[in-house]
Amino acid sequence: MADPRPQRFRLWPWRQQPSVISTRTTPPAVQEVTEKLTELVHFERGVGALYYYLPDESLTAIAQDLCHSRQAAHILEGGVDRDIRAQMAALKTWTAVSAIWHSAVWQPDEILATFGFRLIEALRAETELWRVVVDPRAQFFGLAVSADDTQRYWLVLVIGQKGQEMGDSSTTSAR
Numbered sequence: 001m002a003d004p005r006p007q008r009f010r011l012w013p014w015r016q017q018p019s020v021i022s023t024r025t026t027p028p029a030v031q032e033v034t035e036k037l038t039e040l041v042h043f044e045r046g047v048g049a050l051y052y053y054l055p056d057e058s059l060t061a062i063a064q065d066l067c068h069s070r071q072a073a074h075i076l077e078g079g080v081d082r083d084i085r086a087q088m089a090a091l092k093t094w095t096a097v098s099a100i101w102h103s104a105v106w107q108p109d110e111i112l113a114t115f116g117f118r119l120i121e122a123l124r125a126e127t128e129l130w131r132v133v134v135d136p137r138a139q140f141f142g143l144a145v146s147a148d149d150t151q152r153y154w155l156v157l158v159i160g161q162k163g164q165e166m167g168d169s170s171t172t173s174a175r
Contacts, residue, residue: 002066006045027151028115036116036144037155044120044133058090059142059158063099067144067156070101078102081129084158096137097160100129106151119155137161 010043028036040054062084081099085091104119123129132138147153 001048005170025091027147027153028112030145030153033111033147033153034143036112037119037145038118038143041133041141041157050164053141053159056140056142056160059097059140059160060144061142062091062097063142063144063156063158064157066099066101066153067146070103070156071146071154075101077101078122078126078129080132082132085160091160093162095161095163097158098132098135098138099156100132100156101154101156102129103154104153106153115153118171119153132159135159141166151174 046052066081079101079110081101082096084097084099091097100123102119102122104115104122106115123133138161140160140162142158142160144156146151
């Protein structure tokens with residue numbers, strides 16, 4: 001004889017099964033965040049200015065110093081510092097050096113790419129900060145990231161220009 005209960009048609013049978021997707025509940029290491037942000041800044045810079053930055057060790061050292069000082073002072077608001085060259089004797093060969101910083105808290109179950117894009121979007125939202133990122137005169141960069149126990153990350157991006165001014169006739173416009 002036929003079963004008196006009709007079988008119900010299920011559109012979403014996987015809803016009844018436990019999810020096997022593993023999400024990261026611990027924040028990534030500072031090195032992972034640095035690599036992801038370097039990749040994203042290169043991408044944004046390439047789209048915005050049609051060429052990429054070149055890494056520079058002296059700018060990276062400045063970025064690390066600024067990052068640790070921002071973290072120690074617990075500065076949460078993003079900002080920009082223009083013409084650091086005037087403040088540091090070691091940068092006399094540079095034409096211009098600017099730094100931007102921002103901080104954000106890692107959210108539970110957030111993936112690294114989402115966190116990186118969230119930082120980039122925060123920089124885009126601040127016109128003054130974003131102008132530094134896509135400055136057509138900038139040629140070199142240094143990036144530093146630090147974190148604390150509350151899962152807050154500080155980002156400092158130092159961008160510089162060496163040599164002649166871009167307005168000079170002997171400088172080519174395409175690189």
